Amino acid sequence: MDYSQFLMMPQEIGLLAVFLLVFLYDTFMPRTTQRALPLVTVVLFGVYMTWAFLPPSMGKCFGDMFEANNATWAMKNILNIGVFIVLLQSVKWTNDDFVSVRRGEFYELILLTLLGMFLMVSARHFLLFVIGLETASLPLAALAAFEKRYYESREAAAKYVMTAVFSSAILLMGLSLVYGACGTLYFSNLSFGVTATGGVNWMLIVALAFVMAGVGFKISLVPFHLWTADVYQGAPTAVTSYLSVISKGSAAFAFMVILVQVFGSLYQEVWQWMLYALIVLTITVGNLFAMRQRNLKRFLAFSSVSQAGYVMLGVIAANEVGMASMMYYILVYIFSNLAAFGVVMAIENHCGKVTIDDYNGLFKTNPWLAFTMMLAMFSLGGIPPFAGFFSKFFIFVGAASTGSVAIYVLVFIALVNTIISLYYYLLVVKAMFIRQEECAIDRFRSHWTERLAMVICVAGIIFVGLASCIYTSLTKLVEESPNLFLMI
Numbered sequence: 001m002d003y004s005q006f007l008m009m010p011q012e013i014g015l016l017a018v019f020l021l022v023f024l025y026d027t028f029m030p031r032t033t034q035r036a037l038p039l040v041t042v043v044l045f046g047v048y049m050t051w052a053f054l055p056p057s058m059g060k061c062f063g064d065m066f067e068a069n070n071a072t073w074a075m076k077n078i079l080n081i082g083v084f085i086v087l088l089q090s091v092k093w094t095n096d097d098f099v100s101v102r103r104g105e106f107y108e109l110i111l112l113t114l115l116g117m118f119l120m121v122s123a124r125h126f127l128l129f130v131i132g133l134e135t136a137s138l139p140l141a142a143l144a145a146f147e148k149r150y151y152e153s154r155e156a157a158a159k160y161v162m163t164a165v166f167s168s169a170i171l172l173m174g175l176s177l178v179y180g181a182c183g184t185l186y187f188s189n190l191s192f193g194v195t196a197t198g199g200v201n202w203m204l205i206v207a208l209a210f211v212m213a214g215v216g217f218k219i220s221l222v223p224f225h226l227w228t229a230d231v232y233q234g235a236p237t238a239v240t241s242y243l244s245v246i247s248k249g250s251a252a253f254a255f256m257v258i259l260v261q262v263f264g265s266l267y268q269e270v271w272q273w274m275l276y277a278l279i280v281l282t283i284t285v286g287n288l289f290a291m292r293q294r295n296l297k298r299f300l301a302f303s304s305v306s307q308a309g310y311v312m313l314g315v316i317a318a319n320e321v322g323m324a325s326m327m328y329y330i331l332v333y334i335f336s337n338l339a340a341f342g343v344v345m346a347i348e349n350h351c352g353k354v355t356i357d358d359y360n361g362l363f364k365t366n367p368w369l370a371f372t373m374m375l376a377m378f379s380l381g382g383i384p385p386f387a388g389f390f391s392k393f394f395i396f397v398g399a400a401s402t403g404s405v406a407i408y409v410l411v412f413i414a415l416v417n418t419i420i421s422l423y424y425y426l427l428v429v430k431a432m433f434i435r436q437e438e439c440a441i442d443r444f445r446s447h448w449t450e451r452l453a454m455v456i457c458v459a460g461i462i463f464v465g466l467a468s469c470i471y472t473s474l475t476k477l478v479e480e481s482p483n484l485f486l487m488i
Contacts (some may be wrong), residue, residue, distance in 0.1 A: 005061035008068045011076050012118050014048045019111040026104025034103070038091040041107045042449070045087055049080045064186065065125035070477035072122045075253045075327055079121075082246045082334040083114055085453050089342050090238035092349055092447035098149065099236075106146060109139040110242065117250035124261075126175050126185040129254065133171075136247060137164045137218070143242070144235040156234025163217055163227040171214025177207035178262075187261040205270055208263055212274055215258070218251040221312070222281040225305045229289075232301035237348055240297055241341035244304045248311070249330040256315040256323060264318070275316050276410060282309030283417045291424045294355050296344050299424070300337070303380060306421060307333055310392065313399040313414060316407070324475040325398030331470070332379065332391035335460030339376035342454045343369050346446040353441055361439035362432040369446070370432040372454045379461045381425040382418050387465030392418060394471055 006013060022041050026034070056073035060066065087110070094103040116135025123129035141164065145157030175185065181203045182190050216224040232240045263271050286306025293299035311333075314326025346369060348354055363370040379388030396411050446454075464470060 008057050008059055008061040008066065009122075010054070010057060011052045011073070011080075012115060014051055015111060015115050015118065018044045018048045019108060019115070022104065022107050022111065026108070034100070035095055037103055037107070038087075038094050039449075042084070042087050042091065045080075045084055045111075049077075049084055052077055052080055060124065062128075063125075064188070065128045066119075066122050067124045068122060069481035071323065071327075071481040074474060074477045075121050075250070075330075076118055078327060078331050078334065079114065079117060079246055079250055081331070082249070082338065083110065083242070085334070085338045085342075085456055086110070086238060086242045086246070088449045088453035088456075089241065089338070089345055091449040093236065093238055093345065096349075099147070102146065106143065106238075109143050113137075113139045113143075113242075114246070117247065120250050120254040123254065124187045126178070126187075129258070130168075130172070130175070132254075133218070133251075134168065136250065137168070140164075140239070140243065140247070143239040144231055146239060147236050150234075152234035153236065154234075156231040159227050159234075160231045167214050167217030167224070170210050170217075174207045174210025174214060177203050177210065181207065187258070190262045204263075208271055209274065211258065212271070212278070215251060215255045216278065219248055219255065219308050219311075220282075220305050221278050221308055222285045222305065225282070225285075228305055229293075229298045229301040232304075233295060233297045237297065237341060237345040240300075241338055241345070244300065244341070245330075245334050245337050248304070248308055249334070252308075252311045252315065252326060252330065253323075256318075256326065259315065260318050272316060272318075275312060276406065279309045279312045279316065279410060280413055282306065282312065283414055287417050287420050287424070290421070293424075294357065296354050296356060296359075296428075299356065299428075300340060300344070303421075303424075304337065306417070307337075307380070309417075310395055310414060313395045313411070316410070317398045317402055319398075319401060320475065320478045321401045322398040324471065324478045325394040327474050327478070328471045329391040329395045332387040332460070332464055335457045335464060336376050336379035336388055339372055339454060339457035339461060340380070342450060342457060343373045343376070346450045346454075347441055349450075350444050350446070351441060356428060356431050358440045359428065359431045360435040360437040362441060365439045365441055365443045368451075368454075372458055373432060374429050375458055375461050377425040377428050381422045383422070385465065387461050387463075390465035390471075 021044055025037060025040055056068055056070060058069050087107070090106070093099060094106055113136045116132045119132030120129055120136065123132055141157050141161045144160050145153055147153040178190065179185055184190055213224060220228045232243065235243065259271055283306050286302050286309060290299055290302035290306060293302060311326055311329055314322040314329060316322070344354060375386060379386040382388045382392040396414065399407055400411050
C-alpha cells in the first residue's frame with residue numbers, strides 16, 4: 001500500500017488528529033481539569049480549521065474511490081465553519097452538571113460525524129459514500145439521546161434510528177439495482193454504464209428513485225421529512241443546530257455529485273422531474289407547517305425543511321453555477337440558522353423557555369438577543385440587504401441558468417414561497433419588538449462563548465452577502481475542479 005495517498009486527505013487527517021487529542025484529554029487528564037475540555041476542543045478545532053484553509057491537494061486516491069479538488073476543499077471548509085460555531089455554542093451546556101459526565105463523548109461524536117461527512121463529500125465510489133453516510137448518521141442517534149433523563153430526548157433518538165435504518169435500507173436497495181444494471185459502483189464507470197444501456201432502463205429508474213428517497217431522508221425532503229420536527233424538538237439544542245445545517249449541507253453536496261456524475265445522462269428524462277416535484281413539495285409543505293408552530297425548535301425544524309428545498313434548486317441546475325450557488329447558500333444558511341439556534345440555546349440554558357409566546361417583549365429585557373434573532377429571521381426570510389437575500393438571489397439565478405421554461409416556473413413557485421415565509425419569520429420579530437406583554441424571560445447575561453458565536457453569526461449575516469468576492473471565489477473553485485460535470 002502506498003501511504004503517500006493519505007497526503008490527498010489533509011482535512012480528514014487533521015480532523016482525526018483533533019479527535020485523538022480530545023479523546024486522550026478526556027481519557028487521561030485528571031477530573032479537576034475536565035471542565036476545560038470544551039475550550040480545549042474549541043481551540044484545537046480552531047487551529048485545525050485555520051490549517052485546513054491551506055491550498056488543497058488535488059487528485060484521486062485509494063483506487064480512485066476518493067477525490068480531492070477545489071470544490072470538495074471549499075465545501076469541507078464551509079462545514080468546518082459551522083461546526084466551529086456549534087462547538088462554541090455548546091461550551092456552557094456541556095459543562096452543565098448532568099451533561100458534564102459525558103462531555104467528552106459529545107465532542108468526540110461531533111468530530112466523528114464530521115469525518116463521515118467529509119468522506120461523503122469526496123466519495124467517488126458508492127461503497128465509500130455509504131461508509132461516510134453511516135459514519136455521519138449513527139453517532140447522531142447517540143447525540144440525539146444525549147439528555148437521556150428526558151423522555152423527549154430518548155424518543156428523538158428512537159425516531160432518528162428508525163428513519164436512518166429504513167432510509168439506509170432503501171438506499172442500499174437502490175445501489176444493488178444500480179450494480180445489477182451496470183456491474184460497478186464507481187461513479188465514473190456507472191455514468192458510462194447508464195449511457196450504454198440506451199433508451200430508458202426501468203431498473204435504473206427504480207434505482208434512481210430509491211437513491212433519491214434514501215438521501216432525501218438525510219436532507220429532510222418532503223415526503224421524507226416526517227422525523228425532522230420530533231427529533232429537532234427532543235434532541236438537545238446543540239445537537240439540533242448541528243443537524244439542521246451541517247448534515248444537510250454535506251448530504252446536499254454529495255447528492256448533487258451523485259445525480260450529475262452517475263445519472264447525468266438521465267437528467268432531462270427522469271431525475272430533473274423527480275427533483276422538480278420534491279422541491280415544490282418541500283418548500284411549500286415546510287412553509288405551511290412552519291406557520292402553525294409555537295415551539296421555536298419545531299418552528300426552525302419546518303423552516304429547515306423549506307430551506308432544504310431552496311438548496312435543491314442549485315442541484316437541479318446541474319452545472320457549475322448551480323453548485324457554486326448551492327455552496328454559497330449553505331454558507332449563508334449556516335450563519336443565519338446558527339444565529340437563531342444560538343439565541344434559543346442561550347435562553348433555554350438560562351430558563352428553559354422555547355415557545356414564541358415566551359419571547360414577547362424580549363427586546364425590553366435582552367436587546368442583544370432580540371437583535372440577533374431579528375437579523376437571523378430577516379436573513380432566513382431573504383430580506384435585503386442581509387446575506388440571505390443574496391443567497392436566495394444567487395440560488396434562483398443558478399437554477400434559472402438552465403434556461404428551461406419549466407425551471408422558470410419552479411423559480412417563480414420558490415419566489416412566491418419566499419414571500420409566504422416572510423409571514424412566519426416576522427411573527428417572531430413581532431413577538432420580540434411589538435407585543436407589549438411583560439416578557440417571560442428576565443434580563444440575563446449569556447455565556448461569553450455563546451455571545452462570541454452570536455457575534456460571528458451576525459458578522460456573517462451582515463458581511464457575507466456584501467462581500468461579492470466570496471461567491472465569485474466559489475464559482476471559480478467549482479470551475480477549476482476537473483470532471484465534476486463531465487457527463488452533463
